[in-house]
Each structure stands twice: as structure tokens, then as C-alpha cells.
Amino acid sequence: MRWFSWLTSSAANTLVDPVSGRKLYPIDGGIAFADYHKQETADIPIRNVAMPSHYIVPLRVNPRFTARPIVDIGARVRKGEKIGESEGKFGVAVHAPTSGVIRDLGQYPMTHVSGLPALAYFIEPDGKDEAIEPTPYRGACDDTDRIRDFLQQMGLAGLGGAAFPSHAKVASSPVKTLIINGAECEPWITCDDRLMREHASEIVAGACDLAAAIHAQEILIGIEDNKPQAIAAMQAAAANHGTVTVVAIPTIYPAGGEKQLIERLTGIEVPYGHLSAEFGVLVFNVGTARAVHRALTYGEPLLERVVTLTGAADNPGNRWVRIGHPIAELIPEMAPKPEVDRYLLGGPMTGFAIPDLDAPILKGSNCIIAASPALFPPPPPEQPCIRCGACAPVCPARLEPMELYWFARAQQFGKAQEFHLFDCIECGCCAYVCPAHIPLVDYYRYAKSEIWEREREKSKAQQSKARFEFRNYRLEREKAEKAARAAAKAAETKRRLEAQAQESHAEATASGTNDRDGAASPSAPDANDAAARKKALVEAALARARAKRAAEATEPSGENRE
Amino acid sequence: MLTALLVMGGIALVLGVILGWASVRFRAEGDPIVDQIDAILPQTQCGQCGYPGCRPYAEAIAKGEADINRCPPGGDEGVRRLAELLGREYKPLEQEEAAAKPKSVAVIDETRCIGCTLCIQACPVDAIVGAAKQMHTVIDAQCTGCELCVAPCPVDCITMEPIPESLETWKWPKPTGSSERKTTETV
Amino acid sequence: MITAPYWRAPVSVTRVMGWVLLALIPAIVLHVIFFGPVLLAQLLLASVAAVAVEALLLWVRRRPVVSAITDLSALVTAWLLVLALPATVPWWLTLLGIVIAIGVAKQLYGGIGQNPFNPAMVAFAALIVSFPAELSRWPLPTTPVAWQWASFLGTPNVDALASATVLDTLRTAVHSGQAVSELLGRSPVFGTLSGAGYEWIAVAFLAGGLLLWLRGIIPGRLPFAFLLTLGVLSTLAWLVAPERFAPPWVHLFAYSTMLAAFFIITDPVSGVVTPRGQWVFAAGAALLVFLIRHFGQFPDGVAFAVLLMNLAAPWIEMKTQPRVFGEDHP
Structure with a gap:
């Protein structure tokens, strides 16, 4: 078994896809797995799941944005009703997955590797599943701005995994090529495969809607060649659409990564920190394309997605699951085997072990794998790096993983950035082939989050410094103003005294010195007076505070703190 | 012998002059x-x-x-x-x-605050808002956790609350590394 | 916390090192067939010594011993050192070499993965500087096994039963004014292609190296660039001045050439990782080997050539960083 090829880059020269006859471009690195474990679920039709006892609908839509809650606790909502308002550029609206009652709005564990909580609605379904009146899109099919706003209101986010807000991609910048990503390169996952087999025409319709919205001239649907049925179904659906080409691409992980797919189909390399739209290309997942079609044509907000349930289970397969479905209530659907020791969200290369099964299915949750020690053995102990270089040829970003590891481990984050740490897409290929069993990706994620933390701290320190300096300036200014006022007042007093002195000059000439003493003394009783008044105020306030506390102790504590 | 000494001394002198000139000419103009x-x-x-x-x-x-x-x-x-x-x-x-203290922010118990403004005066970054006889509050985002407001409060209503870890501030832990590394750290 | 990827290829350092040892077996077998079993005694001695020295130093440095020993890297160093030395060197010399290789060149620099120089080549260089005579006595296929054993045990009686290598013989002869053509084939050290007996062991190194390449353990471009450069240089020199330079086949099928091409310059730790850098590294090593063989004072140039290139490796790597994805659109 040859576990890495030194000649990947040079061997993969000009390729032509036999399905479409299109030229394919070489991509770097990657891994061809011996067994993709897709056969477990790929041939089973998508089924529905029973309604859970509750839904946890998070308002945190993506790392950059949390929606604003707009429905009160105790309110009745119907399926598709907007319950979270989108704000800002990257926000999308949040909708109720079914009809029922909002029982709570609070912090619930999130579907995240940390298991930390985030703001979410707790919805108790009433079982009737009543929907609101749908409002399909009525505008022109090429009105980019209106479609963008509509998609934002429909809660459209990428269903491929990263849940990037779809409307944010639909910009008015000129886009030549629209790519629909049906590659699904990660092992075990088959949700896109099933969707393409069962809903090909809706995906193609959504692709055409998107192409019209962004004025794209051609639509490429990239599918890995290990999914012949999906390719056939999509070709049949695309037969009447001249602009749509279904392209079969070689099966190699991570060919379905956005940047890799763009490179494979167009030869364009989108550098870190740039949007693909800058290069005239946009990529949407097949599921997103279908959701766009459903939203525009039927006014359906994004409420559900296909989730692959697989792994050590007796009843694996793909299911239609609504966003907010607690994972714990989804797991019995697949009848996990007794040896299962944890559940992975996503595939084995980029997924994570779900820390809290009470967390809900999110828009980007594509797969749940029931993991057993037999399927996913614990990693062998980490050994020192021997610089064998096996990690470099498999890197799709042409990085030097061993150098990045070295700098991350030594906490030389600046050097790691110089070696393009942020170009790493965390695909895991390097860690997969490392003979020293070093968890390389962990080191990169660690280095990245340390760098982000430092940047946060640095910007906070700069703000604090600015505020401190401004405060010092303000105090100086106030002091100067006070001094000026005091001087003005003193001058005023002096003038008055002089005037008085002149007035009373005729009556009493001998008491002049006493008068001047008197001018200074009034301030002393004044100060005493002020102190006494303040003390009284403080005591009164204390009494008030005590009374208020006593009163509040009897009431249940409300939402007085934000 | 004398020539050798002179030559060496001459070279040293010339090099010294060049070095001195270079240090003035090419001085790194960094931040003070x-x-x-x-x-x-x-x-x-x-x-x-x-x-x-x-x-x-x-x-x-x-x-x-x-x-x-x-x-x-x-x-x-x-x-x-x-x-x-x-x-x-x-x-x-x-x-x-x-040094071991976690990052914290000051929190004013608003039910007990008497509005004395002492904390406002103590805050070095103006992160406390309020006015005399009005309830005060801390702007979390601007609080540096310096604790300077805690002592002046006459009713002890300011506490330092550790900042809870959130999805926004959560960090990937440093990998524990090979067993070799662990032993190095204990040595 | 166990994190992604949850899958790993069935690879390990032990496996990599194991394949290297396996690839050396054909050469060892041929060596025993041509020269007798002394080599096996050397290998056994070196293996035991290497593991012992490694374990001792790991223990002194308070590092985990078992996982470092079982990665087989000490055995690889030991075998390569033994194969780089004449099979008949006295036992204490082998032992000293192992102490230098494992103790100084490997563990003092921080153990596996940290050594800037190829440990076997550091030991070889130290020994050839200190004991040039012992390292110039290579057994011939005609050398009696009894003499080899005596030499191994440190009591050789007759020197003439062993000889310098082919290239060493040629170099000293040319230095003393003889023409290469007068020498070729006149001395028992010559075989058909290169050194008698050794030429076939070199072919076995080539076979083992090809196995490693096919298994993906070594990058093909290293031995390819090394052999290509050496071949081109020696051909040019030989065409220009056939009386002063050895023919290219003598160079290419010299024992040390094939050992270096597939097993020495392919050491990843002290070498270069970047693809373009590997071309530079291997070509540079070949150039130095050629120069030292013909113009140097030592019997063979491989060790010094490799050590010099090890020195240059970080710089080569820095200058040959690959173009990162999306960087500077061509």
C-alpha cells in the first residue's frame, strides 16, 4: 500500500471529464481513501423523523452573528414564523420550525466542539404543525438586491457545513461562473448524494434562480465520480437547461472544499482573505441551491435539511430534520449499536465529537456518525516529528505542515503566520498521513485561536489606552476649567468686596481686616453643611436600597440584567 | 615585527572607524x-x-x-x-x-448602588456610567478588570466577576503533545 | 479531547524504519555471499550497541525509552554505519562509531528528529579522520574469512589481504602520475563495472532503494538527482581527460555511491523537505562527492559531501519554499 505519492503534483496533469467533456484542472495534495463508507447510507431513501418533544432554535447563526430575538416567552408561534430578526451584513433571520409555544429564551448548549452555550429559543410543539401563509418571491428574477434581502429574510445559510449566510454571497459584483457543489468528498456523508438523486430538478431550478440573480453565464455542477446515480439524476434534470453542465470530478478528499472545487473546475486559486466572487466565481452547496428554489418559489424559509445518520448503527440512513431538533432525540432514529462510545458531527476528517447531545441540529449539521472504538480507534501516542515530509505532498494548500507544527508548538505564532498558517483549511490530510501520529491540525487550530485572542487583546489594550489618555486629558481640562472658574469667582468676590468696602468706607474704616477674614470663612461652614447633607443622602439611599432589596427578595428574579 | 603590529593596528583602526560610521549612518529607527x-x-x-x-x-x-x-x-x-x-x-x-486570577470585569449590584460617583471617579478608562444620585453601571466591553473601583465603593456593591468563556472567546487548547514533551516540562 | 481527523493511515515511524532495514537485506545477503559472515557480527555488535547507547542516553535525559527504541531508528543508523565502514574494521572501532553516531550526533542534539547532521555520516567522518588506515582496508572477495575475523577482533597479521576501494586506488595512482587506463582491470580490486564484489552489492542497494521508492518511503527525486548529477559530471570529466578521471560506471556503481543515493542522502531529518530543495540538495551532494573523490585527500567523499549539504539544508529549504495556494498568480 502506497500511503503517499511524491509525484502527485506532476502526475495529475491535464484531465478531461468523460461525462461532460470539460477540461479539469489539477489540484494539489489530497487523499484517496480505500473505503469511503458511503455504501451504508447512499442507497436508502431519505425519510422523515418523528417530531421531538422540543426544539432548541439558536439565535446564533454563525460565528459573526447572533440574531435579535423578537418573540416573547410564552408566545404561540407557527411553522415558518420569524422569531429572530437579522441585523447587519452577515445576519440571517431565524424561523420557528413548527407550531407551538416559546417556553424559554436562554443559554442552551450549542453544537460546537466546545459545548459552550449560546442564546436559543426553547419551543414546545403543539403537534398541529400549523404553518403561516407563505410569501413567495414576487420580484424580478434578476433583481440582485431584492433577492439578496429576500434570502436574508428566509434564513438561507450554506448547508454544506460552514453555514455561511447565502445572501452575503449574492452580491452585485460581476460573476461569470456559478458552481454548485455536489462533490461531498468527506467519507461517510451521503446527504448531498441522496438529495441529488431525489430532488435533482429542484436543485437545478435553484441553480438557475441563483444564476439569474447574480447574472452568471454558466452553471457548473461538480460531483465526485463515486456518485454515478447522482450524476445521472442531475444530468437528466439539467438536460433542458443549456447553461447547466454536470461535471464529474475525480474522487479525492478534499476535492469538495470550496477552494479546491473552484480550482478543479476553473483553474482559479482563490487566495486566503479573498472572496471567490472577486475572481468571478461563486459556489453554493446543492442543498442550499434547493433551499433557494423552495424559498423563492414557495416562500418556504430554511427550516429543515438532510442529515446523514450513520456509523455503528442498525438503522442508518438520511433523514429530513428540522433546524433545532435536539441531537439526543435524533440518535434513537438510527438505532445505535451498544458499542458506540461517542457521536461525531460531520465526517471523520473535519468533524468533532459532540460534547453535549442536548445540542440541536444546525443549518450546517450534515452528518451524525455513531462512533465506536472499532470504527475510530483512539489515536496512537504522538511521537517526535522526523521531518519525513509525508505531510507536504498531501496538503491541498501546498503548505509545509511540519514547519507550521514546529512554530505552533514553540508558540512562535508570528513565524507560523509567515509560513501561511491562515491558508490552512484544516482538512486533516497531513495528520492523516503523519507516521509520528502528531495531531497536526490541533496545533494549527491552537495557533490560530491564540493569534485571534492576541489580536482581540491588542485591540482592547489600544482602546483602553486611548480611553485612559482621554480621561487624563479630560481631568486636566476640568482641573484647568475649575481653576479658571475659581479664579474668576475670586476676582468677582474681590471686586464686590472692594465695592462694598468703598460703600461702607464712610461708616466703618477700622473693620476692614475683619471683613477680609469673613470673606474666606463662609466656605468652611458651607463645606460642613455639604458633607452633612451628603451623609444624610447616603443614609437615605441605603435605607431605600435595603427596602428595595427586601421587596425584591419576595418577587421572582426577572430579566433585569441583559 | 613592527610592520606587522602597525599593519594590524592600522586595519583595526580603519575597521573601527567604518563600524562607528556605520552605526551612526544605519541606526535602526525603531519606536522609542x-x-x-x-x-x-x-x-x-x-x-x-x-x-x-x-x-x-x-x-x-x-x-x-x-x-x-x-x-x-x-x-x-x-x-x-x-x-x-x-x-x-x-x-x-x-x-x-x-497572576493566577482569571480575567474579570467589575459588576455593580444595581439594587444597592447609591449613586455616589466614587467608582466613576476611580475608573481609569471611564468604563462606568452614571450620575450623582443615579444608579451606576459598568460597560463590560470597556472594563479592563483593574479593580480600582472596588475599594472606593461605600456600600460594597461592586464585585469582580470572571468573564465566562463564550463561543466567541473560546480557544482551542494547546495539544498535550508527545509524552516526551510532558517529561521535558516537568524536568 | 480527541479531535479530527478520527481516521489515520496505517503508518508509523516504526514501519518506515522497518522498510529501510528490509531494503538493506539484499545488500547484506550479497555481502555475506561475497565476503563471508563477518558483516553479520558487525551488524549484531552495532545493533546491540546502538540500542544500548540510545536507551542509556534517553534514560539520562529522562525521556521515554521504550517508544524511542521501538521506532527502530537506532537500528537504521547502526546498520548504515556498519555498511559504510569496511566489514573488517576492528570491533572497537565499530563501537566507537556507534557511540559517536547515536550518542553525539543524535542524542546530544535532542534525539530523533532534532539532529542537523546524518548520525551515521558524522561517525564515519570522525572515524576516517582519526583512523584513516583502518578505514582504507576493504576486504576483497579473495580475502580469507579467517583473516577477516582476525581483523574484526583487532589482530590482523597481514595487511596485504585487504585493499583500498576502487576510487581510492585510482586517485592515489593518478596522484602519483599513472594513467587511469593503465590501472583499470589490472588490480584485483576491479570487477566488471566497479569494485570487485562491491559492484553487485551496489546493485542490491539500488534494488532495495527502488523498493523504498515504490513503497513511497523515499522520494525518487533524491537518488535520481544524485545519480544523474554524478553520472553527468563523471562522464564529462572522463571524456575530457580519460587518463585522469574514472569512467562514469566506476563512479555510479561504486559501493558508496549507491549506498549514499538511496540510504544516506534520503535521511529526512538532516535533509531537505521541499521538492525543489531536494533537487538542489542531491545535486549538490553529488557535485561534492565527485570533487572530493578526485581532488580530496580522503578515500571517499560521501560522508563529507553529505555533512556539508546537511549544513546547507536549512538555507536550501528556506530558498525553495513552494508557492502557497493562491499566492502570486502566475
Whole structure:
């Protein structure tokens, strides 16, 4: 078994896809797995799941944005009703997955590797599943701005995994090529495969809607060649659409990564920190394309997605699951085997072990794998790096993983950035082939989050410094103003005294010195007076505070703190 | 013998002149040292170092009047970075127990606040809002956790609350590494 | 916390090192067939010594011993050192070499993965500087096994039963004014292609190396660039001045050439990782080997050539960083 090829880059020269006859471009690195474990679920039709006892609908839509809650606790909502308002550029609206009652709005564990909580609605379904009146899109099919706003209101986010807000991609910048990503390169996952087999025409319709919205001239649907049925179904659906080409691409992980797919189909390399739209290309997942079609044509907000349930289970397969479905209530659907020791969200290369099964299915949750020690053995102990270089040829970003590891481990984050740490897409290929069993990706994620933390701290320190300096300036200014006022007042007093002195000059000439003493003394009783008044105020306030506390102790504590 | 000495001496002289000229001509125009120190300090303005703010402490370090290990909010790493910048020996923090404190922000118990404005006056970064006889509150995002407001409060209504870890601030832990690494750290 | 990827290829350092040892077996077998079993005694001695020295130093450095020993890297170093030395060197010399290789060149620099120089080549260089005579006595296929054993045990009675290598013989002869053509084939050290007996062991190194390449353990471009450069240089020199330079086949099928091409310059730790850098590294090593063989004072140039290139490796790597994805659109 040859576990890495030194000649990947040079061997993969000009390729032509036999399905479409299109030229394919070489991509770097990657891994061809011996067994993709897709056969477990790929041939089973998508089924529905029973309604859970509750839904946890998070308002945190993506790392950059949390929606604003707009429905009160105790309110009745119907399926598709907007319950979270989108704000800002990257926000999308949040909708109720079914009809029922909002029982709570609070912090619930999130579907995240940390298991930390985030703001979410707790919805108790009433079982009737009543929907609101749908409002399909009525505008022109090429009105980019209106479609963008509509998609934002429909809660459209990428269903491929990263849940990037779809409307944010639909910009008015000129886009030549629209790519629909049906590659699904990660092992075990088959949700896109099933969707393409069962809903090909809706995906193609959504692709055409998107192409019209962004004025794209051609639509490429990239599918890995290990999914012949999906390719056939999509070709049949695309037969009447001249602009749509279904392209079969070689099966190699991570060919379905956005940047890799763009490179494979167009030869364009989108550098870190740039949007693909800058290069005239946009990529949407097949599921997103279908959701766009459903939203525009039927006014359906994004409420559900296909989730692959697989792994050590007796009843694996793909299911239609609504966003907010607690994972714990989804797991019995697949009848996990007794040896299962944890559940992975996503595939084995980029997924994570779900820390809290009470967390809900999110828009980007594509797969749940029931993991057993037999399927996913614990990693062998980490050994020192021997610089064998096996990690470099498999890197799709042409990085030097061993150098990045070295700098991350030594906490030389600046050097790691110089070696393009942020170009790493965390695909895991390097860690997969490392003979020293070093968890390389962990080191990169660690280095990245340390760098982000430092940047946060640095910007906070700069703000604090600015505020401190401004405060010092303000105090100086106030002091100067006070001094000026005091001087003005003193001058005023002096003038008055002089005037008085002149007035009373005729009556009493001998008491002049006493008068001047008197001018200074009034301030002393004044100060005493002020102190006494303040003390009284403080005591009164204390009494008030005590009374208020006593009163509040009897009431249940409300939402007085934000 | 004499010629050799003269030649060597001459070479030394010429090289010395070139070196001296080069050091003047090509002097690295970096930030003044005080700015560089100030950039490392966390800008909490807490005064735990004994100076009224980060900048005065930076100036004192630059003059050699203060040690580099007097900034608890900067933590151990801050001391290390200062040591590296200044070419001084690393020292553990002076207040050991202070270094271990988690990052916190001040929280005013608004039911007890009497509106005395003492905390507002104490805050070095104007992160407390309120007016006389009005309830005060801390702007979390701007609080540096310096604790300077805690002592002046006459009704003890200010507490330091550790900042809870959120999805936005959560960090990937450092990989535990090979067994080899662990042993190095204990040695 | 166990994190992604949850899958790993069935690879390990032990496996990599195991394949290297396996690839050396054909050469060892041929060596025993041509020269007798002394080599096996050397290998056994070196293996035991290498593991012992490694374990001792790991223990002194308070590092985990078992996982470092079982990665087989000490055995690889030991075998390569033994194969780089004449099979008949006294036992204490082998032992000293192992102490230098494992103790100094490997563990003092921080153990596996940290050594800037190829440990076997550091030991070889130290020995050839200190004991040039012992390292110039290579057994011939005609050398009696009894003499080899005596030499191994440190009591050789007759020197003439062993000889310098082909290239060493040629170099000293040319230095003393003889023409290469007068020498070729006149001395028992010559075989058909290169050194008698050794030429076939070199072919076995080539076979083992090809196995490693096919298994993906070594990058093909290293031995390819090395052999290509050496071949081109020696051909040019030989065409220009056939009386002063050895023919290219003598160079290419010299024992040390094939050992270096597939097993020495392919050491990843002290070498270069970047693809373009590997071309530079291997070509540079070949150039130095050629120069030292013809113009140097030592019997063979491989060790010094490799050590010099090890020195240059970090710089080569820095200058040959690959173009990162999306960087500077061509």
C-alpha cells in the first residue's frame, strides 16, 4: 500500500471529464481513501423523523452573528414564523420550525466542539404543525438586491457545513461562473448524494434562480465520480437547461472544499482573505441551491435539511430534520449499536465529537456518525516529528505542515503566520498521513485561536489606552476649567468686596481686616453643611436600597440584567 | 615585527572607524523604548505596579527604576516578553497569587448602588456610567478588570466577576503533545 | 479531547524504519555471499550497541525509552554505519562509531528528529579522520574469512589481504602520475563495472532503494538527482581527460555511491523537505562527492559531501519554499 505519492503534483496533469467533456484542472495534495463508507447510507431513501418533544432554535447563526430575538416567552408561534430578526451584513433571520409555544429564551448548549452555550429559543410543539401563509418571491428574477434581502429574510445559510449566510454571497459584483457543489468528498456523508438523486430538478431550478440573480453565464455542477446515480439524476434534470453542465470530478478528499472545487473546475486559486466572487466565481452547496428554489418559489424559509445518520448503527440512513431538533432525540432514529462510545458531527476528517447531545441540529449539521472504538480507534501516542515530509505532498494548500507544527508548538505564532498558517483549511490530510501520529491540525487550530485572542487583546489594550489618555486629558481640562472658574469667582468676590468696602468706607474704616477674614470663612461652614447633607443622602439611599432589596427578595428574579 | 603590529593596528583602526560610521549612518529607527514597553503592557491602568497607569510604569522600566515583574494583569507572558525586549533576566511575578486570577470585569449590584460617583471617579478608562444620585453601571466591553473601583465603593456593591468563556472567546487548547514533551516540562 | 481527523493511515515511524532495514537485506545477503559472515557480527555488535547507547542516553535525559527504541531508528543508523565502514574494521572501532553516531550526533542534539547532521555520516567522518588506515582496508572477495575475523577482533597479521576501494586506488595512482587506463582491470580490486564484489552489492542497494521508492518511503527525486548529477559530471570529466578521471560506471556503481543515493542522502531529518530543495540538495551532494573523490585527500567523499549539504539544508529549504495556494498568480 502506497500511503503517499511524491509525484502527485506532476502526475495529475491535464484531465478531461468523460461525462461532460470539460477540461479539469489539477489540484494539489489530497487523499484517496480505500473505503469511503458511503455504501451504508447512499442507497436508502431519505425519510422523515418523528417530531421531538422540543426544539432548541439558536439565535446564533454563525460565528459573526447572533440574531435579535423578537418573540416573547410564552408566545404561540407557527411553522415558518420569524422569531429572530437579522441585523447587519452577515445576519440571517431565524424561523420557528413548527407550531407551538416559546417556553424559554436562554443559554442552551450549542453544537460546537466546545459545548459552550449560546442564546436559543426553547419551543414546545403543539403537534398541529400549523404553518403561516407563505410569501413567495414576487420580484424580478434578476433583481440582485431584492433577492439578496429576500434570502436574508428566509434564513438561507450554506448547508454544506460552514453555514455561511447565502445572501452575503449574492452580491452585485460581476460573476461569470456559478458552481454548485455536489462533490461531498468527506467519507461517510451521503446527504448531498441522496438529495441529488431525489430532488435533482429542484436543485437545478435553484441553480438557475441563483444564476439569474447574480447574472452568471454558466452553471457548473461538480460531483465526485463515486456518485454515478447522482450524476445521472442531475444530468437528466439539467438536460433542458443549456447553461447547466454536470461535471464529474475525480474522487479525492478534499476535492469538495470550496477552494479546491473552484480550482478543479476553473483553474482559479482563490487566495486566503479573498472572496471567490472577486475572481468571478461563486459556489453554493446543492442543498442550499434547493433551499433557494423552495424559498423563492414557495416562500418556504430554511427550516429543515438532510442529515446523514450513520456509523455503528442498525438503522442508518438520511433523514429530513428540522433546524433545532435536539441531537439526543435524533440518535434513537438510527438505532445505535451498544458499542458506540461517542457521536461525531460531520465526517471523520473535519468533524468533532459532540460534547453535549442536548445540542440541536444546525443549518450546517450534515452528518451524525455513531462512533465506536472499532470504527475510530483512539489515536496512537504522538511521537517526535522526523521531518519525513509525508505531510507536504498531501496538503491541498501546498503548505509545509511540519514547519507550521514546529512554530505552533514553540508558540512562535508570528513565524507560523509567515509560513501561511491562515491558508490552512484544516482538512486533516497531513495528520492523516503523519507516521509520528502528531495531531497536526490541533496545533494549527491552537495557533490560530491564540493569534485571534492576541489580536482581540491588542485591540482592547489600544482602546483602553486611548480611553485612559482621554480621561487624563479630560481631568486636566476640568482641573484647568475649575481653576479658571475659581479664579474668576475670586476676582468677582474681590471686586464686590472692594465695592462694598468703598460703600461702607464712610461708616466703618477700622473693620476692614475683619471683613477680609469673613470673606474666606463662609466656605468652611458651607463645606460642613455639604458633607452633612451628603451623609444624610447616603443614609437615605441605603435605607431605600435595603427596602428595595427586601421587596425584591419576595418577587421572582426577572430579566433585569441583559 | 613592527610592520606587522602597525599593519594590524592600522586595519583595526580603519575597521573601527567604518563600524562607528556605520552605526551612526544605519541606526535602526525603531519606536522609542518606552513605546515598545508600553505596547507590551496590557493597558489595564490598574496601578498594581505602583505607578499611576501603564505609561508611567513603562517610563520607569525604561529608566531602570522599576523591575519588569510588577504587572499582574500582563501575566507571566508579559514578563517574558519584557525580558526579551529589554534583554533582562526573566523573573517570576512579584505578586504570585495575583497572576493566577482569571480575567474579570467589575459588576455593580444595581439594587444597592447609591449613586455616589466614587467608582466613576476611580475608573481609569471611564468604563462606568452614571450620575450623582443615579444608579451606576459598568460597560463590560470597556472594563479592563483593574479593580480600582472596588475599594472606593461605600456600600460594597461592586464585585469582580470572571468573564465566562463564550463561543466567541473560546480557544482551542494547546495539544498535550508527545509524552516526551510532558517529561521535558516537568524536568 | 480527541479531535479530527478520527481516521489515520496505517503508518508509523516504526514501519518506515522497518522498510529501510528490509531494503538493506539484499545488500547484506550479497555481502555475506561475497565476503563471508563477518558483516553479520558487525551488524549484531552495532545493533546491540546502538540500542544500548540510545536507551542509556534517553534514560539520562529522562525521556521515554521504550517508544524511542521501538521506532527502530537506532537500528537504521547502526546498520548504515556498519555498511559504510569496511566489514573488517576492528570491533572497537565499530563501537566507537556507534557511540559517536547515536550518542553525539543524535542524542546530544535532542534525539530523533532534532539532529542537523546524518548520525551515521558524522561517525564515519570522525572515524576516517582519526583512523584513516583502518578505514582504507576493504576486504576483497579473495580475502580469507579467517583473516577477516582476525581483523574484526583487532589482530590482523597481514595487511596485504585487504585493499583500498576502487576510487581510492585510482586517485592515489593518478596522484602519483599513472594513467587511469593503465590501472583499470589490472588490480584485483576491479570487477566488471566497479569494485570487485562491491559492484553487485551496489546493485542490491539500488534494488532495495527502488523498493523504498515504490513503497513511497523515499522520494525518487533524491537518488535520481544524485545519480544523474554524478553520472553527468563523471562522464564529462572522463571524456575530457580519460587518463585522469574514472569512467562514469566506476563512479555510479561504486559501493558508496549507491549506498549514499538511496540510504544516506534520503535521511529526512538532516535533509531537505521541499521538492525543489531536494533537487538542489542531491545535486549538490553529488557535485561534492565527485570533487572530493578526485581532488580530496580522503578515500571517499560521501560522508563529507553529505555533512556539508546537511549544513546547507536549512538555507536550501528556506530558498525553495513552494508557492502557497493562491499566492502570486502566475
